[in-house]
Amino acid sequence: MSKAFTRESEAADVDDDEALPPLPPGGRNYITPQGYARLRAELLQLIDDERPKVVEVVHWAAGNGDRSENGDYLYGKKRLREIDRRIRFLTRRLEIAEVTDPSLHHGGTQVFFGATVTYAEPSGAERTVTILGIDEADSAQGQVSWISPIARALLKAHEGDVVRLVTPAGAQEIEVLEVRYAAPQSGA
Template sequence: MSKAFTREPESDSNFDEEEAGASLPPLSSLPPGSRNYITPGGYKRLMDEFLWLMNKERPQITATVSWAAANGDRSENADYIYGKKRLREIDRRIRFLTKRLDIAEVVDPAASREDEERIFFGATVTFANPKGEEKTVSIVGIDEIDTSRGYISWISPMARALIKAREGDVVTLHAPGGVEELEILEVKYQAIPMELFGDAGEAAADNRNPGSR
C-alpha cells in the first residue's frame, strides 16, 4: 500500500482491532510471514472504504463535532456525544484497514500465467464429490470470502486441498465434517467480481435491478 494513504488519525488507547474489523477475519489467521493475497476488486473495495473514511466521513463528523461543541453544554449535546463516539469508531476502522492494506499483495486472476491448468490463488474451480454433485468455487483472499458466491479463502481447508491440483486429479478434503474425495472437473482463471463499497455498491445494485428503486 502506498504510504501516501497511511496518515494516522488521532490516537485511541482503547483501540480494539477485532472490533474495528468485525466484518473481516483477523490477520492472525494468515500463515506467519505471509502476505495478504487479494484480488484487484477486493483491494479496491478496502481502499475505497479507507478513502471514504479519511476524506469524506471523518472530515464531516469532525465538522459536526466542532459545531456542536460551540453550542454550549456538551454533556447534553446529542450531536457532540454521537460525533465523538463515531470519530472513535472511524479511527479504529482506519487503523484496521491500514494494517490490511499495508501487507496486501494484489494478484489478478485474469492475468496470463505459465500454468493455467494448475490451481493457485485466483482460480475458479469446478469439482464433483463422490455423489456426483458438482460445485464451483473461486479461491480469493481472507478479506473477500463470500459463501453465497462460492468465494473461499486461499487458506481454507478446501482451498488447501485444491491448490496445485489439475483437471482430472482427485484430491482429499480434510474438513471438520470428515474426509471427502473431490474430482477436479475444470480449472479457469478469470476476473472475479466483487461487491463495491458503500454508495457505489448500492448504485451498481440499483442499476442491475431498476425495479427496486
Template sequence: MSKAFTKESDADDEEPAAEPQLPPGAKNYMTPRGHALLKAEFDHLLKVERPQMVETVSWAASNGDRSENGDYIYGKKRLREIDRRLRYLTRRLDDPVVVDPRAQQGIEQVFFGATVSVGEEDGSQHTYQIVGVDEADPAGGRISWVSPLARALAKARAGDVVRFQSPAGMREIEVLEVRYLSDPPQPASAGEK
C-alpha cells in the same frame, strides 16, 4: 472518580474480532478487484465519512453539555470506529501482493486467483474463486486462500480427487475444471446447494 479522568475503554482500541486475519508471516495476497474495493473503502472513509463526522462532532460539542448530548456521544463513537477501520485498511494496503488471475493463463493447477469447479460426493457441483482474506464471500463463491477448502485444492488439477476436513467432517470432492478469470463466479443456485 469522574468519568472525565478515565479512559473510555481499552476495547475501543482493539481490532474487532470479525476482521479476517492472515496467518503469521504470510503475505497479503489479493486480486485487483479486492485491492480496488479496499482502496475505495479507505478513500471514502478518509475523504467523505470522517470529515462529515468531525463536522458533526464539532457542532455537537459547541452545543454545551457533552455528557447528555447524543450527537456528540454517537459521533465520537463513530469516529473511533472509522479510525479503527482506517488503521486496519492502512495495514492491509501497506504491502499487498496483487495477483491478477488473467495473467495466469495456461496454468492447469489451482493457485491463488483460480476459479475452480468441483463435484461433491452427492453429485452437486460448485464453483469457487480463491481470493484474499479480505475479499472472501463464501455465499458469493469466493473463498479465502487460507480456508481449509482452498488449501486442499492448492496445486490440484482437473480430475484430481481432494479430501479435506470441513466443519461438517471429512469431505471428498473432485476437481472438474480450473480456470483463471477476472470476474468472480456467480453464487450457486438453491438447487446446487
C-alpha cells in the same frame, strides 16, 4: 489503572483486530487487483468524505453546551472512533498486501490463487468457488479465502484430480471438474 476500571468504550478501542480475519503467521496477504482497488477506494472514501463530515458534526455538537446529554456529540465521537479504527485496519492491510493477478493463469488447468473452481462432492453435488484474499472473500458469493480448508485442498490441483478435503465432519474426496481464470484486461 486496572482494566476493571476502564470505561467500556475505551476497552473496546484497545484491540481493534479481534474480530478481523487473521493472517497466517509469516504468511502473505494475497489480494487481487480488484480487491486492492476496493479496499483502497474504501480507505480514501473514509479519509476524504466520511471522516470530515463526522468531525464537522462533532464540532458543531460540542458547541451546543452540555456534552454528557448531547446525542449528536456522543454518537459522533463513537462513529469517529469506528471510522479511525477502520482506517487503521485498511492502512495496515494495504501496506502488507501482495497484489496477485489471477488473469496471468488464464487458460490454465491448475488451481492457483484467483481461480474459479468447480468440483464434485462424493454425493455427486457440484459446487463452484473462487479462491480470493482474506479481505475480499465473500462466502455468500461463492468466494473463499485462500487459507480456508477447501482452498488449501484445491490449490495446486489440476482438472481431473481427486483431492482430500478435511472438514470438522470428516475427510472426503472431491474431484476437480473445471478451473477458470478471468481473461487479462486489454488496453491500459
